[in-house]
Amino acid sequence: DVKVTQSSRYLVKRTGEKVFLECVQDMDHENMFWYRQDPGLGLRLIYFSYDVKMKEKGDIPEGYSVSREKKERFSLILESASTNQTSMYLCASTTPTGGQETQYFGPGTRLLVL
């Protein structure tokens, strides 16, 4: 079974802090994604990556950056956390056939920025 893990289930940070959210998948998937999920807005794509050291902006990249140094790991970085970044963050990965196929999700990280 595909396993996607996220470093934290719950996280509380203060405004202005630098925040790292880690995602690791164990199925050698080339494609990885970061979403945020907010009530009434569904899932919105922040960034995605097709390969090591490669990244593409999604629909809402502002205030975020990402890092893909190893194939299995995709990190989301909040350079200076703000209260409007309080959200549920979901990581996903897909088979090498591309993002049009099934995405496998991690359990999510619920981030609270005070």
Add this chain to the structure above:
Amino acid sequence: SQQGEEDPQALSIQEGENATMNCSYKTSINNLQWYRQNSGRGLVHLILIRSNEREKHSGRLRVTLDTSKKSSSLLITASRAADTASYFCATDRTGANNLFFGTGTRLTVIP
């Protein structure tokens, strides 16, 4: 945007009844997927239907796709309390390599 829109936003039924959720989208697609999310957890893939398919079954799930109306429906038959979750449709976009998710339908199955 191409984001899918689910309807209804919330649905409450008795155990044993059927649950139907609908999804509408805006532009051409190659496939449409349905995902389930238990409260506070990640999404789990349920079923994928391609644009040249009209209906697909998987266990108690039945998905239909009408590309002329740009809509899909997910039917869960003989619902169980364990089916309580949020259900999302997701569409691809021709030429892109990511999915667009709708806002979800929150299903509550009352024992």
